[in-house]
Amino acid sequence: MMTERVAVYPGTFDPITYGHIDIIKRGVRIFDKIIVAVANNMHKSPIFNVEERKNLIKNIISQDNIKNVDVDSFDGLLVDYLKQKNAKIIIRGLRVVTDFDYEFVYSMMNKKLYNEIETVFLMASEKYSFISSTLIKEVTKFGGDISSYSPGIVIEKLKEKYNKEANK
Helix, strand or coil: CCCCCEEEEEECCCCCCHHHHHHHHHHHHHCCEEEEEEECCCCCCCCCCHHHHHHHHHHHHHHCCCCCEEEEEECCCHHHHHHHHCCCEEEEEECCHHHHHHHHHHHHHHHHHCCCCEEEEEECCHHHCCCCHHHHHHHHHCCCCCCCCCCHHHHHHHHHHHHHHHCC
């Protein structure tokens, strides 16, 4: 009996971009199921809380009719989360060479902590190779057009956040 190949795609997704969505869509062609795991990263100051990020991702997954994707969140070590979910594969998207340097270090540490896991790197599609959530937030904050890089619901929610911030 073949076991289901479950992969975890972790990240802060603050906010989710078309680059993230592209990795998810490509990942479900390779794996039976993907868990998009929203990290509650204490080293970052996200604009959206964990539940807001999860809801945005669920909404987009549903709108795009992407099958075999669950959306969850986690605190602590990624390897502990993988053990909890009985998953042995981590998906990471790479945009540029410096992403590989960063991800390689984490991949090696995760492997040391939990030898049974593998990290699969998917290269960003060319049209999303320079996009980051940080860049999306900055361009939106200053009124730029990000419609080519993030779904409409994300743009709408970002503008709401920045309008609330401006009206404080």
